[in-house]
Amino acid sequence: MRAMLSIKPEFVKKILLGQKKFEFRKVLFKQKVTTIVVYATKPYGKVVGEFDVSNILEDAPQSIWKQTSKYAGVSKAFFDDYYYKSEKAIAIEISNFVTYSEPLTLKKFDHTIKSAPQSFMYLQ
Template structure:
């Protein structure tokens, strides 16, 4: 992947509540997708937006790696980290030649201090919940709100002053 384009991008993923809970408990360390994000790379950040009925930002993590493989090999090598059953996995990729996964690390759970959709729109003036994922440019984020929350959950903030 092209590291030159990623430092300014943050990946924003939409996740169903049941899977968000598994991610934040550490039971799901690979987020499945039908296509790979192209504007981010390892060590870049992911914001975890929980879909309806929750409609809140619950966490942040880093990309450990992006995995691409055929569905059979993917399941055999990584199935236990996906947080889904084999039948759910097969159903999701039934018409796909490739399975993609984003391996997550350094997961920070701030669901106790979650950011509701109406507040997200203040922190991210152009925020729209993505269907699967989208990109947020660092300069489009009001980091003040995000920093306040992150400072409540850990000793050192994830984002430094420089962005």
């Protein structure tokens, strides 16, 4: 199964530079997702590439930070703020990122997608 994630452009850049190897979320997929298509949010607003999900970590935020901090791509303060009052953190491990030769608008990527996902959406 494939899913599309909305990711802020500054984090997409860190993924491309190899500085960010984990994407953090508060909610885990209900279906088994093996590939993530990356939508860089506005102001960029384009589908830029995709990656394989090599692992999904789910644990208390402090445990996840200990496991991922080297390649989190975010500061500890940002991480703590994101998971403030959360009992669970999810880290999606990024592998085999493929950048599309031409970034695509949502309409060009799939004409049935009407708007960018708030967090994620499953793809057919």
